[in-house]
Structure formats: C-alpha cells, structure tokens
Amino acid sequence: MPESITLLALFEDIDPAANGIQKLRSMGVTDDQMNVISGIPMPGRVLGRPNAITNVSRIALVGAGLGMLSGVALIYGTIYLYPLYVGGQPLYPVPMGWIVTFEMTMLGLMVFAFLGLFVDSGFPSYTPKDYVPEISDGKIAVLFKCDSNQERPVVDALTKLGAESVKPAEARQL
Amino acid sequence: MSATARALPNIRPQAAEQEDPREHLMLDPKPRGEMNGMVLESMRSTGWRYWLVTLVLGFLVLTCFFYAWYYLIANGLGVAGVNRPAYWAVFLVNTVFWIGISHAGTFISAILRVMKIEGRRPFTRAAELMTTFGLVQAVSSVFMHLGRVWLAYWLIPYPNERGLWPDFHSPLMWDFLAINTYLLCSTMYLFLPLIPDLAMVRDHKTGWQKVAYRILSLGFRGTEGEWKNLHTAMNIFAFAIIPVMFSVHTIVSWDFAMAMRPGWSSSVFGPYFVIGALHSGMAAVAIVLFLVRSTMKNMKYFIRPEHFNLLGKLMLMVSMAWAYFYFNDYLVPWYGGDKWEQILRLFIEKGPIWWLWYVLLICNIVVPWLILWNRKWRSTPWLLALTGVVINIGMWIERYVIIPETLTINRMPFTWRIYIPRVEIFLTIGTVSLFLLLYMMASRLIPLIPVWEVQEGQEAHMLRKVGKAEIPAVSEIG
Numbered sequence: 001m002p003e004s005i006t007l008l009a010l011f012e013d014i015d016p017a018a019n020g021i022q023k024l025r026s027m028g029v030t031d032d033q034m035n036v037i038s039g040i041p042m043p044g045r046v047l048g049r050p051n052a053i054t055n056v057s058r059i060a061l062v063g064a065g066l067g068m069l070s071g072v073a074l075i076y077g078t079i080y081l082y083p084l085y086v087g088g089q090p091l092y093p094v095p096m097g098w099i100v101t102f103e104m105t106m107l108g109l110m111v112f113a114f115l116g117l118f119v120d121s122g123f124p125s126y127t128p129k130d131y132v133p134e135i136s137d138g139k140i141a142v143l144f145k146c147d148s149n150q151e152r153p154v155v156d157a158l159t160k161l162g163a164e165s166v167k168p169a170e171a172r173q174l
Numbered sequence: 175m176s177a178t179a180r181a182l183p184n185i186r187p188q189a190a191e192q193e194d195p196r197e198h199l200m201l202d203p204k205p206r207g208e209m210n211g212m213v214l215e216s217m218r219s220t221g222w223r224y225w226l227v228t229l230v231l232g233f234l235v236l237t238c239f240f241y242a243w244y245y246l247i248a249n250g251l252g253v254a255g256v257n258r259p260a261y262w263a264v265f266l267v268n269t270v271f272w273i274g275i276s277h278a279g280t281f282i283s284a285i286l287r288v289m290k291i292e293g294r295r296p297f298t299r300a301a302e303l304m305t306t307f308g309l310v311q312a313v314s315s316v317f318m319h320l321g322r323v324w325l326a327y328w329l330i331p332y333p334n335e336r337g338l339w340p341d342f343h344s345p346l347m348w349d350f351l352a353i354n355t356y357l358l359c360s361t362m363y364l365f366l367p368l369i370p371d372l373a374m375v376r377d378h379k380t381g382w383q384k385v386a387y388r389i390l391s392l393g394f395r396g397t398e399g400e401w402k403n404l405h406t407a408m409n410i411f412a413f414a415i416i417p418v419m420f421s422v423h424t425i426v427s428w429d430f431a432m433a434m435r436p437g438w439s440s441s442v443f444g445p446y447f448v449i450g451a452l453h454s455g456m457a458a459v460a461i462v463l464f465l466v467r468s469t470m471k472n473m474k475y476f477i478r479p480e481h482f483n484l485l486g487k488l489m490l491m492v493s494m495a496w497a498y499f500y501f502n503d504y505l506v507p508w509y510g511g512d513k514w515e516q517i518l519r520l521f522i523e524k525g526p527i528w529w530l531w532y533v534l535l536i537c538n539i540v541v542p543w544l545i546l547w548n549r550k551w552r553s554t555p556w557l558l559a560l561t562g563v564v565i566n567i568g569m570w571i572e573r574y575v576i577i578p579e580t581l582t583i584n585r586m587p588f589t590w591r592i593y594i595p596r597v598e599i600f601l602t603i604g605t606v607s608l609f610l611l612l613y614m615m616a617s618r619l620i621p622l623i624p625v626w627e628v629q630e631g632q633e634a635h636m637l638r639k640v641g642k643a644e645i646p647a648v649s650e651i652g
Contacts, residue, residue, distance in 0.1 A: 052402035078339035125393035138206025
C-alpha cells in the first residue's frame with residue numbers, strides 16, 4: 001500500500017486555487033483530506049468547498065444560559081438567603097431582576113463565544129504547524145493529503161493550473 | 175449655443191461629474207503584501223513629532239494624572255472642590271464623559287459590521303481601541319473619587335462580614351455589572367479581529383518580537399475552520415454588544431434618574447444619555463482618525479475623505495437626535511412648572527455660570543449643524559476633527575451641567591453652595607493625556623488598520639458598467 005504524504009500548494013489568486021481544488025477532487029483527493037489556508041476568510045462556496053462547521057454559536061448559547069442562571073441567582077438567590085427590605089420595594093422586584101439578568105446573560109454569551117473560538121480552533125497552540133508566511137501576504141495555500149505515488153501527477157496538474165509551488169508540507173514554528 | 179443647452183443652463187459636462195473610482199479605498203486595491211508592508215512601516219517608523227508629543231503627554235500623565243492623584247490620596251478629598259451638595263463633582267463628570275467616549279468605538283464598529291457598511295473597514299480598530307482606553311479613564315475617575323482607593327475592592331459585590339450580600343436593587347450595583355460586562359466584552363471584541371493581524375505581524379518579525387506576536391496570535395494560521403470560528407464569534411459579538419452598549423449608558427443615566435431630584439428624575443434620561451454618548455464618542459472617533467491619518471505613515475491610503483464623509487453624516491444624524499432628546503428633556507419639566515425644576519432651570523440659564531449652558535448648545539447643535547451638512551466640509555479631515563473637538567467640549571460641559579450644577583440646587587436651599595473644581599482640573603487633563611498616550615503606545619504595538627478586513631472588502635468590490643457609467647458594486651462574499 002502506498003504511503004500517504006501531505007503537500008502544500010501555494011496559489012497567487014482565488015481562481016487558480018478554486019480550479020486546483022476541483023482538479024484535486026477529480027484526482028481522488030476528498031474534501032476532508034484538504035484544507036485551505038488564506039490571509040482572508042474564504043467561504044466554502046468561493047472555492048467550491050463544503051462550508052466549515054463551527055460550534056462557537058452552540059458554546060455561546062450554553063454561556064448565555066449559564067449567565068442567565070447566575071443573574072437570576074444573584075438577584076433572587078442572595079435576597080432569598082438574606083432578605084433585605086429596601087424602601088418599601090418588593091423583596092423580589094421583577095423589573096430590577098431583568099437588568100442584572102440581562103447583563104449576566106450577555107456576559108455569559110460573549111465570554112463563551114470568545115472561549116468557544118479557543119476551544120473549537122484549538123487556541124492557543126504553539127506547536128509547529130504546516131504553514132508558510134507568504135499566506136499572510138495574500139497567497140492561498142491548499143494543504144492536502146495524497147498517496148505518494150500520486151505526487152508527481154498532482155504536482156504537474158496543479159502547476160499547470162497556476163500553482164506557484166507544490167511542495168511537501170513542512171511543520172514549522174509559527 | 176444650441177437650444178437644448180440654453181434650456182438647461184446649469185448642465186455640466188458629464189466627465190466633470192464622474193469621480194475617480196480610485197478615490198474609494200475599496201476600488202483602489204493594492205497587493206496584500208504591499209498593504210502589510212505599509213501598516214508595518216507605520217508601526218515602525220515614527221518621526222520626531224511622535225516622540226515630542228509622547229514626551230509632552232508622558233510629562234502630563236506623570237504630573238496631572240499620577241502626581242495629582244497621589245496628592246489627592248495623601249491629603250484627602252478636601253483638596254478637591256467636592257462639597258455638600260455637589261458630592262460627585264467633576265470626578266463623575268469625567269466618568270460619564272469617558273464612558274460616552276468609549277461607547278462610539280464599539281458601537282460604530284458593531285453597527286456598521288451588522289449593517290455591512292463597507293466604509294467601516296479601515297477604521298473599526300481605531301474606533302474599538304477608544305472603547306478600552308476610554309473605559310480605563312472612566313474607571314480611574316471612579317477610583318479617584320473614592321478617595322481611599324485602597325478600599326476599592328469594597329465595590330465588588332461579595333457578602334460583607336455580616337454575611338449580607340450587596341443590594342442588587344441599587345442602580346450603582348447595576349452600574350458595576352454593566353460597566354464591567356462592557357469593558358470585558360469590548361476588550362474581547364477588540365481582540366477577535368486583531369488575531370489575524372497579529373499573525374501577520376508575527377510572520378514579518380524576528381527575534382523577541384516574533385516570540386511576543388507568536389504568543390499573542392495564539393497559533394492562528396487562517397485555516398477554513400479558524401476563519402469560520404472567528405467569523406461566527408465576531409458576528410455574535412457585533413450583535414450582542416449593541417444592546418449591552420445601550421444598557422450601559424442607560425444604567426449610567428439611571429444613577430441620576432432613579433434619584434427623585436429636580437433635573438434628574440426623567441423618563442427620557444436613558445435614551446438621552448445613550449445619544450449623548452454616541453454624540454461625544456463619534457466626535458472622538460473623528461479626532462482620532464484625523465490624528466492617526468496625519469501623524470502615522472501611509473495612513474492617507476487607508477483613511478480617506480470618504481471615511482470622514484461617512485463619519486460626518488453619522489455625526490450630523492446623532493447631533494440632530496441629541497437635540498431632539500435635549501429638547502424633550504427641557505420641554506416637559508418646563509411645561510410642568512414644578513417649583514424646584516424652575517429654580518434649577520433659572521440657575522442653569524441665568525445663574526453665575528449661565529454661559530456654560532449657551533456654550534453647550536452652541537457646541538453640540540449650532541456648530542455641527544453649520545458644518546456637517548456640507549459634504550465638502552465634512553469630508554475635510556481637519557475640519558471634521560475640529561468639529562469633533564468642539565462637540566466634545568460641549569458634551570463635557572453638558573455633563574458638568576447635569577452633575578455638579580444640578581446637584582447644587584436641591585430641595586434644601588440652606589445646602590446650596592457653588593462648586594468650584596480644584597485638583598479635579600489637573601486630574602481631568604491627566605485622564606485626557608493618559609488616553610492619548612495609551613493610544614500612541616498602542617499604535618506602535620498593534621496594527622491600527624485591520625488589513626485582512628480591508629483586503630476582504632477590496633475582493634468584494636468591483637466597477638460595474640451601467641450604460642455609459644461605471645458604478646461601484648459590491649458582492650457579498652462572506
């Protein structure tokens with residue numbers, strides 16, 4: 001059985017990158033064997049790729065729920081533990097409860113959205129990774145796996161479609 | 175002259191009306207590498223003017239912020255002009271003022287992102303930075319007013335030695351929660367779109383700087399998954415931070431409105447404060463953009479008259495909305511004819527510092543309306559920045575009228591006493607200086623232009639031929 005290798009193809013522009021991805025697919029490289037690395041967000045439909053899946057909104061929603069619960073606990077729980085009668089107001093003033101509950105819900109939502117980005121993207125991560133610095137200067141990299149015996153035809157095909165370089169991916173310290 | 179031309183005497187040649195599309199940043203693209211280089215150069219290259227301004231600001235921060243605060247701590251609040259009944263003095267004026275400044279930063283960024291206004295792209299970060307640094311000044315002013323600042327932890331809502339929790343019925347407690355929520359979320363919102371730019375700087379630096387930016391960029395490469403996660407998180411923040419922003423200044427207004435005092439107890443105070451915050455904050459964005467554009471290298475490419483035009487339009491709209499709310503807040507108590515309200519109004523309009531009231535109306539309404547209606551004027555960076563300075567002077571005075579002046583007149587005439595600020599004047603200068611100094615330091619450390627957002631916008635823009643004209647068109651890529 002041939003060995004699997006990871007290659008990194010570097011493109012100058014979006015169109016050749018999209019064509020390259022299509023070509024790779026026709027040569028048997030599946031979507032989950034590919035990843036695109038770019039200096040600006042490239043939605044799946046631009047490059048003919050399936051949309052990436054994110055869990056950030058789900059995590060944020062959990063945060064909003066927890067935030068809401070802590071808001072309710074602060075406004076009603078503390079008073080339940082230590083009843084304070086203030087200025088003839090009810091012990092459980094609903095309108096005032098909304099304010100604290102709202103702030104805590106939004107805090108939970110945003111803190112968890114932020115943490116969700118970390119969790120889902122694996123941040124922070126300082127281990128060596130497949131990357132070339134030219135990406136932040138606007139190049140588009142297609143990182144893909146293929147059988148070693150396919151390397152030559154794949155390199156030729158992508159070069160013909162406008163790839164600047166197609167090389168074995170090299171994990172490096174970012 | 176032909177008959178047609180005579181019938182249309184004001185007609186101008188078509189060519190003269192067509193503007194050069196390259197005046198728009200989105201239609202004047204440069205290679206990403208070049209834009210990166212321009213932004214990195216702006217972080218690296220600073221002239222003598224930069225260092226001179228930094229030196230002056232540093233001196234002002236040392237004397238007017240740190241030394242004046244030390245003097246206040248060492249001698250007690252007696253060295254301030256704080257008196258009975260003007261307890262809150264200029265300290266709270268500064269707090270409300272800086273919270274207001276901080277509002278527009280995040281608001282402009284968030285609302286323009288939500289509405290997909292393309293002109294926002296180059297200046298969102300410059301605006302967002304204001305939020306964090308503005309809130310630092312707001313919180314410092316609260317601490318200054320505490321006097322015994324080492325007991326500041328008493329503000330944190332935790333049970334006291336008798337096991338009693340703080341009273342969450344109190345508007346001051348809502349303030350604590352709202353301001354901290356806003357500070358924390360604004361800082362995260364500033365950081366999110368910064369990650370790809372920090373990664374860009376990391377890729378261009380060497381040595382210890384590379385290590386620092388490597389740590390800050392968290393290992394971001396720009397994979398599909400990372401972009402998707404970032405985009406989703408930024409969307410959540412953009413939508414969620416707008417109501418939080420509204421809530422913060424509404425709650426700040428409730429610190430006043432919940433008290434049954436003449437001049438304060440008003441149901442319109444919430445939206446009036448929010449609009450006031452946007453009024454001063456947007457004006458501050460204009461000032462900051464002008465300073466960034468004129469003092470940093472290559473910024474004229476990124477920040478153009480079109481951006482000042484956009485900001486000028488927003489400032490005009492907000493100024494009109496502010497005038498509307500001010501009139502609302504003025505008319506109803508005036509019509510109501512309450513004795514104490516009338517006395518307060520007489521004090522503000524005809525008292526010993528009557529001129530402040532007229533200055534605030536001129537600065538907040540007359541000047542912006544005279545200047546901002548004209549496209550050419552509002553697109554002129556220095557003029558818009560000058561208008562911003564005038565508006566901010568007006569808004570600071572407005573807070574002064576609302577806080578110490580209004581506090582002076584209460585329902586117990588024997589307590590009335592004119593408030594005259596003392597050490598507070600230096601502390602006010604100190605907070606302004608610290609804000610500017612932090613901004614100048616940040617301009618050396620982080621890219622003030624979100625280059626990836628600019629490039630993303632440029633990819634989405636094109637010129638479309640409609641008949642004889644070439645019309646800018648934008649497609650929604652993201």
